[in-house]
Amino acid sequence: PAAVIVAIDGPSGTGKSSTSKAVAAQLGLSYLDTGAQYRAITWWMVHNGIDLTDPSAIAAVAGKPEIVSGTDPAAPTITVDGTDVAGPIRTTDVTSKVSAVSAVPEVRTRITELQRAIARSAEKGIVVEGRDIGTTVLPDADLKIFLTASPEARAARRSGELKGADVKATQEALIKRDAADSSRKTSPLAKADDAVEVDTTELTLQQVIECVVTLVGEKR
Numbered sequence: 001p002a003a004v005i006v007a008i009d010g011p012s013g014t015g016k017s018s019t020s021k022a023v024a025a026q027l028g029l030s031y032l033d034t035g036a037q038y039r040a041i042t043w044w045m046v047h048n049g050i051d052l053t054d055p056s057a058i059a060a061v062a063g064k065p066e067i068v069s070g071t072d073p074a075a076p077t078i079t080v081d082g083t084d085v086a087g088p089i090r091t092t093d094v095t096s097k098v099s100a101v102s103a104v105p106e107v108r109t110r111i112t113e114l115q116r117a118i119a120r121s122a123e124k125g126i127v128v129e130g131r132d133i134g135t136t137v138l139p140d141a142d143l144k145i146f147l148t149a150s151p152e153a154r155a156a157r158r159s160g161e162l163k164g165a166d167v168k169a170t171q172e173a174l175i176k177r178d179a180a181d182s183s184r185k186t187s188p189l190a191k192a193d194d195a196v197e198v199d200t201t202e203l204t205l206q207q208v209i210e211c212v213v214t215l216v217g218e219k220r
């Protein structure tokens with residue numbers, strides 16, 4: 001079959017990454033975590049002492065770091081200027097700063113170009129997860145999914161991932177980040193008109209995966 005492009009968007013804690021990786025692995029497709037790219041450029045800015053309260057300072061260096069994503073769903077990788085940053089991009093420090101960086105238009109243009117090039121070169125197709133994949137990055141995707149879940153479910157899942165982190169603090173940080181991502185001017189978190197919305201609150205990960213795999217099958 002022809003290469004199939006699947007866009008999976010939604011706020012954090014809805015199971016986007018777990019779902020996207022599993023669907024890509026099951027269907028033999030590539031996988032791209034676009035949040036990891038925004039985290040990687042944020043990590044580089046922190047590492048280089050860029051003033052993140054100044055959007056023009058961020059814009060001025062947006063083109064500098066070389067970000068490379070490995071797209072095997074069984075072992076996704078991310079490097080910045082050759083350094084493996086898979087671990088450091090998940091710290092609470094980077095997580096709390098990424099929305100300020102991802103809101104800068106020059107950053108988005110740069111990262112969006114990277115994403116489109118990766119999607120184009122995926123021979124068998126790709127599952128791309130993020131916030132604006134269906135609306136901006138790949139508006140012609142074959143299938144667009146928008147994952148949602150209640151704030152309580154999202155915070156509980158995230159705290160579980162962070163091994164016992166305070167659920168209430170996690171929920172507050174999540175809500176703050178989603179509000180920033182949804183209200184920014186350039187390419188905010190949004191459901192595309194033609195996206196299928198899946199509320200995962202009452203579903204197991206396995207059920208969400210099966211649902212998406214079925215939807216991809218219907219498009220092929």
Ligand code: C5P
Nearest residue numbers: 012034035036038098099102130131132
């Ligand atoms: O998905 P993840 O939580 O790793 O995303 C980290 C951040 O990257 C988001 O909070 C958002 O600011 C940014 N992001 C984005 N557009 C995307 C994917 C992520 O702005 N397509």
